[in-house]
Amino acid sequence: MIITVINQKGGTGKTTTSVNLGCALAYAKKKVLLVDLDPQGNLSYWLGISDPAHTMAEVMMEEIALEDILHEREGLKVAPSDMHLADVEINIASVENRESVLKRALIPLADQYDYVIIDCPPSLSLLTVNALSATDKVIVPLQMEVLSLQGLDQIVNSIDRIKGVLNDKIEILGLLPVMVDSRRKLSREIHEYIDENYDLKIFKSKIRSNVRVSEAPSFGESVLSYSPSSNGAEDYKAFAKEIIRLTKN
Ligand SMILES: Nc1ncnc2c1ncn2[C@@H]1O[C@H](COP(=O)(O)OP(=O)(O)OP(=O)(O)O)[C@@H](O)[C@H]1O
Numbered sequence: 427m428i429i430t431v432i433n434q435k436g437g438t439g440k441t442t443t444s445v446n447l448g449c450a451l452a453y454a455k456k457k458v459l460l461v462d463l464d465p466q467g468n469l470s471y472w473l474g475i476s477d478p479a480h481t482m483a484e485v486m487m488e489e490i491a492l493e494d495i496l497h498e499r500e501g502l503k504v505a506p507s508d509m510h511l512a513d514v515e516i517n518i519a520s521v522e523n524r525e526s527v528l529k530r531a532l533i534p535l536a537d538q539y540d541y542v543i544i545d546c547p548p549s550l551s552l553l554t555v556n557a558l559s560a561t562d563k564v565i566v567p568l569q570m571e572v573l574s575l576q577g578l579d580q581i582v583n584s585i586d587r588i589k590g591v592l593n594d595k596i597e598i599l600g601l602l603p604v605m606v607d608s609r610r611k612l613s614r615e616i617h618e619y620i621d622e623n624y625d626l627k628i629f630k631s632k633i634r635s636n637v638r639v640s641e642a643p644s645f646g647e648s649v650l651s652y653s654p655s656s657n658g659a660e661d662y663k664a665f666a667k668e669i670i671r672l673t674k675n
């Protein structure tokens with residue numbers, strides 16, 4: 427099962443969700459591969475991989491096999507990236523089937539994992555299109571505030587376009603409320619707005635704002651490992667359970 431975490435807006439908790447959902451799935455004894463598809467390399471940095479010898483940039487240029495760049499962290503595998511991934515957009519622009527480079531790279535190893543999770547950059551660029559072409563499911567982390575909903579149309583439209591052409595099976599698994607203020611109830615208006623305007627599910631799980639979550643990357647660890655009894659660890663473990671339930675055939 428390949429799951430892509432997207433939102434073209436910056437800072438919506440994509441990397442946080444990729445890392446901690448991935449580690450929570452590994453904690454639940456699932457075989458997990460995390461793919462850092464963002465030239466910012468935040469996921470790689472978060473898990474303590476700095477200056478990797480080989481990255482997703484070379485994989486996307488078809489210079490090296492994905493299985494040959496993997497690092498092991500917290501019971502899962504990580505395919506790191508760095509800023510060179512930004513050049514890929516230009517370098518593969520003229521390659522035939524440039525939207526399905528990642529899909530081809532994942533074919534030899536996707537079956538070895540229960541979950542492959544792809545962390546995307548904050549754009550609907552060629553890199554993100556590659557992730558959407560390869561993926562089975564999509565998770566959209568977002569803050570349940572009016573302004574955060576503005577980009578939702580664009581995400582839904584992009585996926586509809588991909589569905590018709592590059593990937594029939596793609597499906598939005600759900601919207602994940604993140605950075606939720608635990609003192610406030612999730613706004614009913616937002617729920618109603620989404621129900622009325624979209625055919626989208628909001629996950630039962632939500633991720634509360636938790637300082638341990640934002641501290642964890644400085645220690646090169648997921649929040650599960652950095653602070654096992656924190657709200658952040660608890661929320662991502664509960665979310666992993668929901669994902670396992672939703673994705674078992
Ligand atoms: N549950 C949380 N509690 C506290 N802080 C959080 C939480 N989730 C995310 N953050 C903080 O919000 C910021 C943005 O998160 P993150 O880097 O995951 O977003 P992103 O969508 O990957 O960003 P980008 O679009 O740049 O890739 C980070 O500083 C992160 O520590």
Ligand SMILES: [Mg+2]
Pocket residue numbers: 440441442464468545546547
């Ligand atoms: Mg990110």
